[in-house]
Structures are given as structure tokens and as C-alpha cells.
Amino acid sequence: MEDGTSDVPGITADTTTARAPGPEAQDCDTRSRWECDAEVWQWDAREDCEVRQILDRIADKWSLLAIALLDRRVMRFTELKREIDGISQRMLSRTLRQLERDGIVERTVHPTVPPRVDYALTEMGRSLHATTKALVVWTEAHQERIAAARSAYDEREAALREL
Amino acid sequence: MEDGTSDVPGITADTTTARAPGPEAQDCDTRSRWECDAEVWQWDAREDCEVRQILDRIADKWSLLAIALLDRRVMRFTELKREIDGISQRMLSRTLRQLERDGIVERTVHPTVPPRVDYALTEMGRSLHATTKALVVWTEAHQERIAAARSAYDEREAALREL
DNA sequence: CCGTATCCTAAAGGATACTG
DNA sequence: CAGTATCCTTTAGGATACGG
Numbered sequence A, B: 001m002e003d004g005t006s007d008v009p010g011i012t013a014d015t016t017t018a019r020a021p022g023p024e025a026q027d028c029d030t031r032s033r034w035e036c037d038a039e040v041w042q043w044d045a046r047e048d049c050e051v052r053q054i055l056d057r058i059a060d061k062w063s064l065l066a067i068a069l070l071d072r073r074v075m076r077f078t079e080l081k082r083e084i085d086g087i088s089q090r091m092l093s094r095t096l097r098q099l100e101r102d103g104i105v106e107r108t109v110h111p112t113v114p115p116r117v118d119y120a121l122t123e124m125g126r127s128l129h130a131t132t133k134a135l136v137v138w139t140e141a142h143q144e145r146i147a148a149a150r151s152a153y154d155e156r157e158a159a160l161r162e163l
Numbered sequence C: 001c002c003g004t005a006t007c008c009t010a011a012a013g014g015a016t017a018c019t020g
Numbered sequence D: 001c002a003g004t005a006t007c008c009t010t011t012a013g014g015a016t017a018c019g020g
Helices: A050-058 A063-072 A077-083 A089-101 A123-161 B050-058 B063-072 B077-083 B089-101 B123-161
Strands: A105-110 A116-121 B105-110 B116-121
Touching: A050 A063, A050 B123, A063 A077, A063 A089, A063 A105, A063 A116, A063 A123, A077 A089, A077 A116, A089 A105, A089 B123, A116 A123, A123 B050, A123 B089, A123 B123, B050 B063, B063 B077, B063 B089, B063 B105, B063 B116, B063 B123, B077 B089, B077 B116, B089 B105, B116 B123
Parallel strands: none
Antiparallel strands: A105 A116, B105 B116
């Protein structure tokens, strides 16, 4: 798959029953792992943290968009391609497969000719969308303030360089 | 800055008062833009959509992590570097500057020697963290189901290839 | 201590062509 | 229609060295 041989490095394995970190799996000094103990709430800053890998998937260039569209209704491959401005066939295919593998999206092939393939969110997918939607809403609500912050920052920088 | 001359392509400019797209800024057929009209809720699938650019920033490899750490307390550069496993000085520096530019993080230089620099979340930063936290919590809560879905998918795939 | 500058590699992703 | 395969460009990001 893909150019070389790389295909999702070390994820498929070692997904035992999760959560239990084991007694110091890696090197390094002792620091917190899943401090869900109470108020503190720190998620693992380690590279091998599974949450980080899942988040990286979710937050890639196209996933959120595909999920948002599929939350509205079941869609076919070409429909999605049309709706998502700028996506290549390759990336749509890969994105959908990842989402399917993660149990976010369900793919249904109708054995007709020409073939018809439907993509729909799973229950977990809808649950995810509810959460990501909040993030998009936040971004939308704050985009003006962010734009303002950027302008201010850039102006300050420009002023400094003019000295 | 950076290798060549690239520096945040088309963002610094044209951040007028935001929101108003203007009469068909780009090419392309007419489709929905900010359908916040009512229930529909579709965020712009276009490439030039500002929300997408902001989300891409937020969802990069390190931002969420830095924000999560800073939500707990003010931290110094080297502290952050120590806490975030695997980050390079370069990326920490860049991440923090982006967040500062976006108004998420506030940077305070104490004119001592050796220099001491504090990083803290702004009000907007704390607000953002409240939202992203929900996403992390979701991921955490569903990681076992995701792992299971992956295993199932991989097994199905392996079975198909064995035919 | 807190960075920036330079160099370089690896991964993401687009374009295109081809298949069931 | 719904993809896969191949090739190639662009970007992200690590390593290192140096500066204030």
C-alpha cells in the first residue's frame, strides 16, 4: 500500500485491554500517565500515547469534514468527492478507509452495476461528531478574535523590525 | 524565516472584519458557505475557509498538548520542553509562537539574567481548552472501542487476502 | 536559559493513469 | 462508479550549531 511499504506502524498490535500502562514501559524518569485520579486531568504527553495517535487521525486534513458531511446523511463516494472542495480521489479513499477501520464510518457496497457504495456514520461516528462539532463552533465563534490577535501580533512584529 | 521564504501564505492579509465572503470570491459553482441559517449546520467545505485553517493549527502535532499543560499552570520554555515527550526545541518554539500569534497563549519575558520567559493561557486559550478537552475525553473514552474496531477490520482484511 | 538559523529526511498529499 | 497504483512535489518536523 502507498509508495513504499509503510502501513500504520505499531498500532495494530499491543492493544490488549488498554488503559493499564504497565510498569514503566519505556525509558525515562517517572511522571504522570493517566492522571484521571481527580481534578488534575493531564493526558499523556508521551509519544506512544494512544490517545495522541487517535487524535492525530481525527484531526487530519479531511476527516472532520467528511464526518460533518456524513452526519447530515448517507453519502456515496462521488458525492463526497464533489462536496469536499479540493480533496483528491486518493485522499478521500484513504480518509474513508481510516474512518471505517476506526469504526467511525460504515461502508455498504450494493452489488449493482455500476457499483454503488454508501458511506454512513456509525453510532460512534455520530457521537464523535457531536464533540468535534463543538470545536468547530468554537473556532467559528472566535475567528474574528483570532484574526484580530494575528493582526496585532504581526503589527507588533513589524514595528520591532523597523527599529 | 524557515528554510525558503514561505511564511503563513495568505493569512496575514485580508483579515478585514471577517465573515463577509464577498460576492463569489473564487471560481466555482455556487454552494453553501456559512449555513448557520438554522438546523442544517454545514461548515464550509472550501479550501480557503478560515475555520479550516484555524482548525489545522489547533489540531497539529503539539498544540493541544501545550494547551493542556498550560491550562494547569504557567510554565517556562524549558519546563514545557521537559514535559512534552519528544518535542524538539524548534517545534516547541514554533508552536508557542503560533499560539501566541493566535491569542491563545501569552508570553511574558522577565528581564533577568539568565532570561526567564513565562507562558500562560489567555482567556481565549482557556476557553479553547475547555472544548478540546472534551475531544480528548471522548477519545479516551472510546479508545478501546476504536482498538476493537481496528482489530476486527484488520482481521477481515487479512481473511480476504487469504482467499 | 531561551531561543533562531541551517540543513536534511520522512511523510503527507496532489496528479494522473489505469481496473473491476 | 468506485476505487488502486505510480510518480512526484510540498510540507512537517528532527538534529545540530550557534547567538543574546
